[in-house]
Amino acid sequence: MNWISEVVRPRIKTLFKRETPENLWIKCPDSGQMVFHKDVEANGYVIPGSEHHMRVTAPERLRLTFDEGKWVDVALPEAAVDPLKFRDEKRYVDRLKDARTKTGAQDAFKVGFGRVKGLPMTVAAQDFHFMGGSLGMAAGEAFIKGAETALDKKTPYVVFAASGGARMQEGILSLMQLPRTTVAVRRLRAAGLPYFVVLTNPTTGGVTASYAMLGDVHIAEPGALIGFAGPRVIEQTIREKLPDGFQRSEYLKDHGMVDMVVHRRDIPETLARLGRLLTKQPAAKGEAPAPAPVVRPVAEAI
Amino acid sequence: MRSYLDFEKPVAELEAKSDELRALEARGDGISLSEEIGKLDAKASQALKDIYAALTPWQKTLVARHPQRPHFKNYCAGLIEEFTPLAGDRAFGEDEAIVGGFGRFRGEPVCVIGQEKGDSTETRIRHNFGMPKPEGYRKAVRLVEMADRFGLPVLSFVDTAGAYPGIDAEERGQAEAIARSTDTWLGLRTPSVALVIGEGGSGGAIAIAAASRVLMLEHAIYSVISPEGAASILWRDTARAQDAATGMKITAQDLLKFGIIDRIVQEPTGGAHRDGEAAIARAGDAIAACLKDMAGLSAEEIAAQREEKFLAIGRNL
Numbered sequence: 220m221n222w223i224s225e226v227v228r229p230r231i232k233t234l235f236k237r238e239t240p241e242n243l244w245i246k247c248p249d250s251g252q253m254v255f256h257k258d259v260e261a262n263g264y265v266i267p268g269s270e271h272h273m274r275v276t277a278p279e280r281l282r283l284t285f286d287e288g289k290w291v292d293v294a295l296p297e298a299a300v301d302p303l304k305f306r307d308e309k310r311y312v313d314r315l316k317d318a319r320t321k322t323g324a325q326d327a328f329k330v331g332f333g334r335v336k337g338l339p340m341t342v343a344a345q346d347f348h349f350m351g352g353s354l355g356m357a358a359g360e361a362f363i364k365g366a367e368t369a370l371d372k373k374t375p376y377v378v379f380a381a382s383g384g385a386r387m388q389e390g391i392l393s394l395m396q397l398p399r400t401t402v403a404v405r406r407l408r409a410a411g412l413p414y415f416v417v418l419t420n421p422t423t424g425g426v427t428a429s430y431a432m433l434g435d436v437h438i439a440e441p442g443a444l445i446g447f448a449g450p451r452v453i454e455q456t457i458r459e460k461l462p463d464g465f466q467r468s469e470y471l472k473d474h475g476m477v478d479m480v481v482h483r484r485d486i487p488e489t490l491a492r493l494g495r496l497l498t499k500q501p502a503a504k505g506e507a508p509a510p511a512p513v514v515r516p517v518a519e520a521i
Numbered sequence: 522m523r524s525y526l527d528f529e530k531p532v533a534e535l536e537a538k539s540d541e542l543r544a545l546e547a548r549g550d551g552i553s554l555s556e557e558i559g560k561l562d563a564k565a566s567q568a569l570k571d572i573y574a575a576l577t578p579w580q581k582t583l584v585a586r587h588p589q590r591p592h593f594k595n596y597c598a599g600l601i602e603e604f605t606p607l608a609g610d611r612a613f614g615e616d617e618a619i620v621g622g623f624g625r626f627r628g629e630p631v632c633v634i635g636q637e638k639g640d641s642t643e644t645r646i647r648h649n650f651g652m653p654k655p656e657g658y659r660k661a662v663r664l665v666e667m668a669d670r671f672g673l674p675v676l677s678f679v680d681t682a683g684a685y686p687g688i689d690a691e692e693r694g695q696a697e698a699i700a701r702s703t704d705t706w707l708g709l710r711t712p713s714v715a716l717v718i719g720e721g722g723s724g725g726a727i728a729i730a731a732a733s734r735v736l737m738l739e740h741a742i743y744s745v746i747s748p749e750g751a752a753s754i755l756w757r758d759t760a761r762a763q764d765a766a767t768g769m770k771i772t773a774q775d776l777l778k779f780g781i782i783d784r785i786v787q788e789p790t791g792g793a794h795r796d797g798e799a800a801i802a803r804a805g806d807a808i809a810a811c812l813k814d815m816a817g818l819s820a821e822e823i824a825a826q827r828e829e830k831f832l833a834i835g836r837n838l
Contacts, residue, residue, distance in 0.1 A: 299838035302779065303770050307755035356835050363832070385723075385745045387755060390769035391781055392838075394745040397724060398731040398831045401703050405828070425745070427696030428684075428724035433704060447696035447724070448686030452750075456686050466691060476694050 247271050249442075263483050272440045272483055274420060276322070277329035277346035280379050284342055284487050290333030293341070293368050295325065298356035303390050311388040318350045327352045327382070328361035332368055335377075336491035337503055341369035344379040347421070352382035354426050355389040359396030362430060366403035366414075375413040375494040380431040383449075384424020397429040404433045413497040415490055418445050418468065418477060436493055437477040438486065439468035445477070526583050528572060532791075535565035569791040576740060578766040578775075582748055584740040585719045589794040591801055593620060593635030593678045596718065599801035600808070601626055601633055609660060613693060616657030618649040618685070619729070621664045626676060627809055632668035634661050634729055635678030638719070652685035655698035658728050662698075662705045672820075674812060675706075675713040677729045682747060684725030702728040707827060710820035714811045716786065716804055717741040717773075718793075733827045734811040735781070737773035738800065739788040743781070744771040780834060783811070 244253050250269040259266055263283050264273040275283065282288040305311040319325060327349040332341050343365035345352045352358075362378065369376035385393040407414045416434030420443035427447050439445060446466035454461060464470050471477045481489050495502060525533040539561035546554045576584065584590070597604055597620070604624035608615040621634035638651035668675045684695055706713065706729065715732035721743030737743060744751075751765035752758060776782045786800075786807045793800035815823060 299835060302835075302838040303768065305768050307764075307768070359835075387746055387751050387769070390745055391743060391771065391776060392779065392835050394723060394727055395781060395831070395834045397700075397727050398703050398707060399834065401700065401707055401731070402828045402831055405704065405707060425724055428699040428728075429703065430700075432694075432697040432700040446691050447684065447699070448691065452686045453688060453691065457688065461688065465688070474692055474694065476697055 265483050270441065270482070272420065272442060274347050274381065276348055277324065277344040280344035281329060281331045281342060283483065284335055285331060285333040286335065286337065290331035293330040293332055293364060295328065295330060295361045295364055298360045302392065303388070305388045305390070314350065314388065322346065322349045324349055326355070326357035326361065328358050330361060330365040330368065332372060332374070335487050338491045338494050338500070339372065339374045340377055340490065340494060341365055341372060341374050342377045342379070345381045347381040350386065353384065353386035354382055354396050355386035355393045356396065359399050362400045363403040366407055369412055370406060370410055373412065375415060375498065376407055377415045377417065377490055378430060379417045379419055380422040380426055381419045382422055382424070382426040384426055394425065397425055400430040401433065404430055413494055415493065417486060419443050421445070423447065423449055432476070435497065438489060439471060439477045439480050440483055441468055441480050443468045445471050524589065526587065528580050532565050532569045532572065535561055535568060539565060566790065573791055578772050579748065579763040581740045581772050582742050582766050584792045585742045587792065587794045588640065590719055591793055591797040592640060593637040593680060593718070595797055596678050596801055596804060597633060597635065599798065600805045604633065607664065610656040610663060612659060613656045616649070616654045616660065617647055618651055618653040619657035619661055621661055623673070630673050632664050632673050632675045634664055634675065636681040636729070638680060649685060651681045652683060653681065653725060654685050654690045655693040655695050658698040658702040661729055662702050665705050665709055668711060669709050672711055674711050675709060675732070676808060677713070677715045677732060679715055679717040679721045679726045679730050680719035681722045681725045682720055683722035684728070699724045699728040703731045706731040707831070708824060710824050712812055712815040712823055714808050716808065717743050722747060731831065733815060733823060734783045736784050736786055736807055736811070737776060737782050738786050738793060738804070739773055740792055741773055742771040743776055744769050779838065
């Protein structure tokens with residue numbers, strides 16, 4: 220996944236002690252062009268021109284989704300820490316501590332409640348920057364808490380999935396998050412509340428084998444890697460190169476697994492429109508009806 | 522011909538000696554060796570008992586994968602009368618990595634679903650080494666929905682290294698098929714019992730194991746990823762599979778402690794592969810006890826209890 224590596228820092232940064240912001244320039248993994256970080260940030264971390272969708276943090280995702288970037292944080296329950304006392308080359312508790320220091324978050328999910336294009340919604344965002352967005356006990360509890368919030372507030376529930384899969388350091392307890400999160404989805408369904416999944420780059424493994432593939436509607440960001448088995452595992456199994464575009468959003472749409480591939484800037488409007496339709500609410504006022512989202516393949520857009 | 526695992530070597534030696542003496546005695550030179558043979562047999566069985574009482578997680582992994590360990594088809598033959606397999610997902614095809622149908626367990630009609638690895642080159646290929654594809658899970662969903670409609674309990678037998686990782690499986694939505702299967706199992710309004718008989722490999726296993734009661738054979742394993750897979754990702758070295766097996770806590774004993782499974786089914790001394798019939802009979806008793814437990818519950822109670830059971834997992838660790 221080298222082409223995804225996001226940020227190229229200026230190498231000579233340390234030579235000059237001037238107050239220059241970090242990550243001033245970003246190299247587009249698709250086109251190779253250099254673009255201003257500020258321009259990319261202003262564009263919702265989509266690179267202008269190539270339309271390459273970069274990964275975003277969970278707080279950034281909520282900011283991009285809720286009206287005026289405002290929401291109410293949903294307090295997330297604590298989960299048992301490292302009951303397996305797991306260590307690989309490093310102790311799991313140390314890995315957790317590092318991830319928490321690096322991201323300032325407790326785990327891979329952030330959940331907010333607010334308005335999306337005027338419609339109240341509960342939104343859970345998974346953060347790939349926190350241990351690859353891996354699904355462990357804390358993330359499972361967070362997802363469930365988000366669903367409970369949606370049930371409580373009677374809003375649609377939106378999850379932005381971004382994850383390499385189950386958190387192996389939690390062993391079987393991470394696998395148990397598959398049925399646990401599925402129970403939460405079933406309860407939304409029973410209550411008649413819409414559940415929307417936005418698949419972002421990447422969403423693989425146990426996350427796709429549970430809540431990320433059980434949405435009423437599946438929306439994918441362009442070019443995202445989405446699949447059950449990782450490309451490396453498949454290549455090792457079948458011992459041949461994988462076809463171009465395999466397990467990308469557009470491929471999943473072609474194969475009937477996602478409903479639409481939508482540009483990041485159009486996602487809030489799409490969610491709100493679907494939410495209003497499915498909960499029989501009047502169309503949003505004051506805005507011209509938005510056209511159906513059209514996303515050109517990334518290659519064409521360059 | 523009995524095959525031995527590496528750590529069973531002391532037993533192999535004792536049993537070989539005892540067999541030799543038996544052969545000698547059979548030649549009929551009039552010498553009675555029965556005392557010697559008896560001693561050797563006792564020693565061998567004690568050695569076997571000692572070894573199996575202290576198996577490491579990695580050794581259990583090898584036992585769980587033992588080629589002579591009873592497979593789903595053996596459980597099915599031993600426990601289910603009138604077994605009538607059904608085929609196909611009604612959308613794409615038939616996947617024999619998952620075998621399922623209806624039959625009678627101790628006289629009562631049930632739905633039976635299991636992963637079958639096969640036991641010869643031909644059958645292994647036919648069953649895709651027990652690694653299901655989306656159509657296998659979708660067939661399972663179809664059967665569970667039928668069981669729900671006709672009010673029959675569902676028994677499942679888990680034995681897979683994992684769902685098949687291939688282009689065709691991805692193309693047809695492996696992830697969605699697994700998610701939907703777990704989903705359907707969770708919504709079932711009749712009692713369900715899942716028994717891990719060998720390997721419980723990740724999402725490929727949970728898809729047919731989100732049951733009212735989850736049981737494991739004494740030396741079965743159940744994990745989020747195979748020890749080799751974890752070793753390759755976490756240590757970047759598959760040779761560390763033993764460490765991964767230990768660290769991930771994959772044994773029935775650990776899983777019972779963490780509240781993941783409801784009970785352990787004891788295996789005969791030396792593992793289920795030494796005495797398949799006894800293992801299968803004990804499994805049958807355990808399943809029957811679970812079903813008896815749930816007798817008299819309403820459809821709503823059964824579904825609600827199952828959901829609560831899974832939600833509770835990990836909350837009091």
